[in-house]
Amino acid sequence: MLIQASEQRVTARLEEMRALQTRLEGELRARDEREEAGIRQLVRVYESMRPRDAATILDDLEMPVLLQVIDRMREAKAAPVLAAMRPDRARAVTTELSRLRSRSPD
Structure with a gap:
């Protein structure tokens, strides 16, 4: 009897946790x-x-x-912008963008 009541409480708590997880995942999305x-x-x-x-x-x-901005720009728009940037900054963003894209599962 005591075990059954404990199991019911645990089951209810698990259901609450699943509902919370679902809500949090929705909020994150x-x-x-x-x-x-x-x-x-x-x-x-x-x-x-x-x-x-x-x-x-x-x-x-x-x-x-x-990186987020340049990565989402169309190439035809990003290229002249990168060309107009300071050379050291354009090199740095190109290097970081390359690293970002090599890690991306896409």
Whole structure:
């Protein structure tokens, strides 16, 4: 009798934990989608700018943000921007982008 009651409590607790896990996974997915939408919007902004103007701003961005933007830009738009960036910065972003893409399972 005592064992059966304990098993029921454990089962109920497991169901609560599964429901919590499902809710948290949904919230994480929603956050990731919002973050991706924000990055995509930034990409559209930089792609619509003149390459030299975009390069001036991108030269000073933190590397993780810069990589997210450049990685999502169309090649035809990214190439002139990279060409207009400071050479040392363009080399660094190219190196980091290469590392990022070599690790990516895509």
